[in-house]
Amino acid sequence: MSAKVNDDLLTERRKCEFNVEELTNYLDGGAQATQNRRKLEDKVLSTKGLFDEVPEEYLSHKEKYENAVRKAVVYYKAMKEAEDPNQTEQERANATYRSLLHAAVFKDNSPFSLHLAMFIPAILGQADEEQKKYWMKRASKMEIIGTYAQTELGHGTFIRGLETTATYDPKTEEFVLHSPTLTAYKWWPGSLAHTANYCVVMAHLYINGKSCGIQPFIVQFRDEETHQPLPGIKLGEIGAKLGFNTVNNGFLGFDQHRIPRNRMLMKNAQVLKDGTFKRSPNSKLTYGTMVYVRVVIVNGMANQLARAVTIAVRYSAVRRQSELKPDAGEPQILDYVTQQHKLFIGIASSHAFTLTAKWLTRMYQKVTADLEKGNLDELPELHAIACCLKAVTTTDTSVLVERSRTSCGGHGYMLSSNLPQIYGLVTAACTYEGENTVLMLQTARSLVKALEQAQSGKRLSPTMSYLSEKVSSRLKWDNSIDGIVKGFRRVAYGKVESAMRSMRKYVRSGLGPEDAWNMSSVQLVAASEYTSISEADIRQLQDTYEDLLGKIRPNAVGLVDAFDFRDQILNSTLGAYDGRVYERLMEEALKSPLNAEPVNQSFHKYLKPFMQGKL
Numbered sequence: 001m002s003a004k005v006n007d008d009l010l011t012e013r014r015k016c017e018f019n020v021e022e023l024t025n026y027l028d029g030g031a032q033a034t035q036n037r038r039k040l041e042d043k044v045l046s047t048k049g050l051f052d053e054v055p056e057e058y059l060s061h062k063e064k065y066e067n068a069v070r071k072a073v074v075y076y077k078a079m080k081e082a083e084d085p086n087q088t089e090q091e092r093a094n095a096t097y098r099s100l101l102h103a104a105v106f107k108d109n110s111p112f113s114l115h116l117a118m119f120i121p122a123i124l125g126q127a128d129e130e131q132k133k134y135w136m137k138r139a140s141k142m143e144i145i146g147t148y149a150q151t152e153l154g155h156g157t158f159i160r161g162l163e164t165t166a167t168y169d170p171k172t173e174e175f176v177l178h179s180p181t182l183t184a185y186k187w188w189p190g191s192l193a194h195t196a197n198y199c200v201v202m203a204h205l206y207i208n209g210k211s212c213g214i215q216p217f218i219v220q221f222r223d224e225e226t227h228q229p230l231p232g233i234k235l236g237e238i239g240a241k242l243g244f245n246t247v248n249n250g251f252l253g254f255d256q257h258r259i260p261r262n263r264m265l266m267k268n269a270q271v272l273k274d275g276t277f278k279r280s281p282n283s284k285l286t287y288g289t290m291v292y293v294r295v296v297i298v299n300g301m302a303n304q305l306a307r308a309v310t311i312a313v314r315y316s317a318v319r320r321q322s323e324l325k326p327d328a329g330e331p332q333i334l335d336y337v338t339q340q341h342k343l344f345i346g347i348a349s350s351h352a353f354t355l356t357a358k359w360l361t362r363m364y365q366k367v368t369a370d371l372e373k374g375n376l377d378e379l380p381e382l383h384a385i386a387c388c389l390k391a392v393t394t395t396d397t398s399v400l401v402e403r404s405r406t407s408c409g410g411h412g413y414m415l416s417s418n419l420p421q422i423y424g425l426v427t428a429a430c431t432y433e434g435e436n437t438v439l440m441l442q443t444a445r446s447l448v449k450a451l452e453q454a455q456s457g458k459r460l461s462p463t464m465s466y467l468s469e470k471v472s473s474r475l476k477w478d479n480s481i482d483g484i485v486k487g488f489r490r491v492a493y494g495k496v497e498s499a500m501r502s503m504r505k506y507v508r509s510g511l512g513p514e515d516a517w518n519m520s521s522v523q524l525v526a527a528s529e530y531t532s533i534s535e536a537d538i539r540q541l542q543d544t545y546e547d548l549l550g551k552i553r554p555n556a557v558g559l560v561d562a563f564d565f566r567d568q569i570l571n572s573t574l575g576a577y578d579g580r581v582y583e584r585l586m587e588e589a590l591k592s593p594l595n596a597e598p599v600n601q602s603f604h605k606y607l608k609p610f611m612q613g614k615l
């Protein structure tokens with residue numbers, strides 16, 4: 001018999017003014033997609049061995065990893081078996097696009113995550129047809145487990161500064177991989193430490209002493225039978241982290257490790273047997289896997305933020321605290337406008353990121369199709385947009401998830417609420433796949449170029465067209481959507497123009513272009529992300545905003561119910577559908593191993609002799 005739903009939540013659901021199922025269908029991409037997603041979730045989450053008897057928070061670092069590998073094997077098999085053979089590839093992708101199924105199993109991500117998130121995309125994007133056929137068969141069947149090894153102990157952002165070398169030996173038709181220094185050790189790749197046995201390595205290619213730039217190589221580093229590291233390979237785990245503690249991030253050093261010529265992924269650049277180097281049509285095509293992952297991250301942020309606000313809004317409907325009016329009893333904390341201000345932006349942002357992710361995915365698919373036909377025209381714009389949206393969505397999601405946590409008071413600080421772990425996952429995304437400041441500066445580079453083109457009368461791409469609008473600075477604001485968008489475009493234009501003016505001022509003062517760029521870089525980052533509006537209009541928009549909060553209030557629980565996360569995926573004492581937060585907090589507390597006995601052995605060993613002055 002299902003547990004009684006909290007009365008306040010029941011009332012909230014009765015108050016809702018729209019059809020929740022319709023919004024769920026819209027978010028999934030249609031009623032059929034919702035059905036497919038739910039069917040997949042039902043099948044996978046009914047698999048035995050997927051869940052932890054003891055909450056993983058109470059396991060050791062080593063036990064957590066071993067338990068995660070156990071679950072990863074069960075989960076991967078369950079996902080494969082749950083695949084509906086009658087579904088198209090696209091339907092399957094839609095069913096998982098919004099599902100955070102893996103989050104029901106791994107609170108801190110899976111030791112297989114890099115295999116799926118980067119190793120396979122790197123093969124698809126960097127291997128030639130023959131290589132793709134061979135490696136995709138093995139990788140998609142999990143005969144091998146891979147990762148993406150680019151970052152080194154000494155370099156993460158500056159790819160052209162990577163120290164790992166791949167030197168071509170025409171006599172043996174092999175590449176010799178070497179880590180010349182400690183800082184050249186690959187450092188961070190997920191699954192690298194004990195899980196994977198292959199990786200795509202980004203290394204500096206040298207032929208006859210000449211640099212041929214950073215190229216991708218597929219490298220086996222563990223024996224497929226014994227899993228022992230191969231000769232010339234040094235491996236290990238990088239240690240405990242803020243989050244991602246079951247992703248098994250590792251380090252790898254090469255000592256003159258030889259691989260056959262056909263292990264360089266040769267879709268874009270090639271090395272012939274005699275050592276002839278055939279350059280890529282664009283050296284940045286080697287960075288293609290990162291562009292793809294940045295696009296995927298935007299959607300991931302939408303889903304993780306939706307999960308956090310679902311937990312916080314449901315809890316805020318159940319939690320009653322303080323006094324809004326004397327003798328009126330304790331209100332739901334969701335009735336405090338400050339609480340609405342903290343949480344409703346998160347709901348709106350998640351929807352905005354979902355729509356943005358869909359738009360960006362379509363742009364990525366179009367540009368990738370063009371690249372296949374040799375048309376590279378839109379690659380720079382895709383790069384600039386992917387950088388900006390990855391940086392903005394991860395920064396905003398981190399802020400809004402942390403705000404969801406702090407809006408739940410002390411219970412939000414409990415690991416059993418799952419809000420700290422969600423924060424640990426999303427804040428990592430501000431760093432990986434390109435640190436956000438660095439990516440914003442990449443976007444700024446494109447904005448400055450576009451404004452220069454606009455000022456010389458050239459036509460701009462649709463996403464940059466606001467830089468060619470001769471918008472009068474006395475634009476009349478109105479708080480219609482169109483008026484607000486026009487306002488934002490005007491201000492965004494002003495930010496780029498101001499950064500550019502600043503750079504020109506530094507150059508006139510005698511600074512070189514690089515120093516002028518660096519001196520203006522705070523403004524440049526702002527131009528890529530920041531928009532503000534003039535004083536007079538804040539009041540008008542503020543009134544509109546506060547009025548809007550009141551309109552959303554009766555629908556807040558309906559809006560998060562529409563994200564349709566089942567309790568196992570929320571994995572939270574505060575966010576369950578039935579709202580029984582206090583019973584769940586107590587149930588989880590009692591699972592602590594410390595509660596197995598009323599007096600812990602440390603009393604007799606330490607406390608008692610200490611308090612009796614005998615220690």
Ligand SMILES: CCCCCCCC(=O)SCCNC(=O)CCNC(=O)[C@H](O)C(C)(C)COP(=O)(O)OP(=O)(O)OC[C@H]1O[C@@H](n2cnc3c(N)ncnc32)[C@H](O)[C@@H]1OP(=O)(O)O
Nearest residue numbers: 113117150156157158159160284287290379383432433434
């Ligand atoms: C489940 C979750 C799993 C998460 C796992 C995470 C895995 C990882 O973190 S993998 C490692 C990720 N690492 C990174 O993202 C590194 C970030 N750094 C970079 O991308 C590069 O160093 C970067 C772009 C900052 C600078 O690259 P660099 O080669 O120095 O180029 P730079 O000199 O700045 O620019 C040269 C030109 O290349 C262009 N360019 C740079 N990158 C790209 C790209 N990816 N695509 C297209 N064009 C590009 C620039 O726009 C510029 O164009 P233009 O000259 O027309 O203005």
Ligand SMILES: Cc1cc2nc3c(=O)[nH]c(=O)nc-3n(C[C@H](O)[C@H](O)[C@H](O)COP(=O)(O)OP(=O)(O)OC[C@H]3O[C@@H](n4cnc5c(N)ncnc54)[C@H](O)[C@@H]3O)c2cc1C
Nearest residue numbers: 148149150151155156157188189190428431432433434435
């Ligand atoms: C959880 C997690 C998982 C990861 N997984 C992988 C993986 O699987 N494979 C992999 O290859 N890598 C992985 N990484 C590494 C990640 O890609 C790098 O950490 C990231 O690229 C940043 O590089 P870095 O850490 O060396 O910082 P650095 O590049 O040293 O940057 C440090 C700081 O310097 C400043 N800075 C640097 N360059 C500039 C600039 N040009 N302009 C202005 N400021 C600048 C920024 O403030 C930046 O935060 C992972 C990282 C994390 C946190």
